[in-house]
Amino acid sequence: MNNIQLQKKPDMDVTLVRNVFLDEYMPEASGEFVKIYLYLLRCASGEKEISMGRIADIFEHTEKDVTRALKYWEKMQLLSLSYDNEGNLTGIDFLEPSPKAAVLPEKPAFVAPPKVPLSxxxxxxxxxxxxxxxxxxxxxxxxxxxxxxxxxxxxxxxxxxxxxxxxxxxxxxxxxxxxxxxxxxxxxxxxxxxxxxxxxSVQEAKNSTNLYHKKYYSVLNAFGIKGRGPARTEKEYIDRWTDTFHFTLDIIEEACNRTIAKTHSPSFAYADKILEDWSKKKVRHLNDIKPLDTEHAKTKVKKQPKTIASNRFNNFDQRDYDFDRLEKELLNH
CATH class of the missing domain: 1.10.8 (Helicase, Ruva Protein; domain 3)
Structure with a gap:
């Protein structure tokens, strides 16, 4: 197999990347994480202003996706993140890559201190x-x-x-x-x-409980479920939508609304099918759903049967099946 020689012009406008990053960190990282890291390097070298929203728009991600990438590089000890008192990201510092430890040991499982009776x-x-x-x-x-x-x-x-x-x-x-x-x-x-x-701290506790309520109770409210918390199976569905599909709450709520409109009941399984389909079709924003609806409507029109002319063989009242009702019955069984 022939070797390939690489050459570059000395006056090229470049962004410097440490070889240790290319050799030891990049191969094991997600491609999306690598792109965000390189983009941050580019912005730092050019003193370009950035924001979470801008990064998300450039790579067609959610801000949660960007946060996940930043947290990964922080775990790899390549970035240091700083926040204000309200938990907003305010600074990103690049750290020197270390060739000795590309992966940190996993955090040990939490063990509650024993409840020893106090004297x-x-x-x-x-x-x-x-x-x-x-x-x-x-x-x-x-x-x-x-x-x-x-x-x-x-x-x-x-x-x-x-x-x-x-x-x-x-x-x-x-x-x-x-x-x-x-x-x-x-x-x-x-x-x-x-x-x-x-x-x-109290603020950290408030942030944690607010996140829990926003995540789970927003979905329950979209389904019209009041007066109780989420059941274990419902939590598993919601966690799948946010952590596996990486959907924002507005997209999840849209799927819940469509589920109610179609089945007239809060079916987590039905909503899961909708969101799984959107995930396969790379939906990231609410605007991504509209073209899918348009395409679905065109396909539905094409599949409609042609009108049969009236004659003595079919000149009688045709049966009018309620396909929405039949679909609901199938889902319930």
Whole structure:
């Protein structure tokens, strides 16, 4: 097999890329991630202004796709991302590629600290703190009755073992009560979930709960489902639409609306078929759906049977089948 020689002109306008990136990082990365990294290098070398929306438009991605690429290169220790107090991306710094470690070790699984009964002396010590005494008072007001020994022990566990601040514990109680659940078991489940996410502040907790509500409850609302949270199977469908298909909520809600219009019921399976088809057809924005609708309408017209002239063999009332109703019956079975 013949070798190929590469040559370039010395006066070419170029963007420099480290050889270690080309040799050790690029082969294992997604092609879309590589394109975004190279584009960022180009913008940095030319001092071009960028934004998440602009990058998404250039590569016909969603901003979530761009964020996923940035997070990947941050994990590879090639980028350092900085944010403002509201969690908005404000800066991207390029880091020196290291030839020694292209892949970081996986984050170890979260293991909740054991709930060891606190000694009376330790309980007395914790409760003697002014902020803890105030926290227990506020928690009792939220719950609407004096705290049980189990509830006090759990609050001290969040403080002593999970290392939650008193402000975060207060928000934990407030959040659970606002959800209509004062159970200490439910509160502990939420607390352990926050600990697993690495949440250490009230703002981080609010961002996490807001994201959960926006993601799942937007879909439930689109289906007309009120007064309850998503079931496990429903969560799996929604996670598939956002994490596997990478659809934004406006596209998912459009699929839900079409499902209701077609089946007159909140069918997650039917909506999944719509979104799976859109995913195969590379839908990324709502505007991408309109050409598909137009093409579908043309195909439907072509498939309509020709009108048969009236004669003595067919001069009678033809049967008028309700195909939408039949489709619904098939889906229900």
């Amino acid at each position: 009376p002396d330790r309980i007395a010590e914790l409760k003697s703190h002014d902020d803890m005494e105030q926290l227990l008072f506020i928690a009792a007001r939220y719950i609407g009755r004096p705290l049980t020994s189990t509830e006090i022990g759990n609050i001290l566990y969040y403080y002593d073992s999970l290392h939650f601040s008193t402000d975060l514990i207060e928000y934990l109680v407030e959040y659970c009560v606002s959800k209509g659940n004062k159970s200490c078991h439910y509160m502990e489940k939420v607390a352990l979930g926050w600990a697993e996410e690495g949440i250490t």
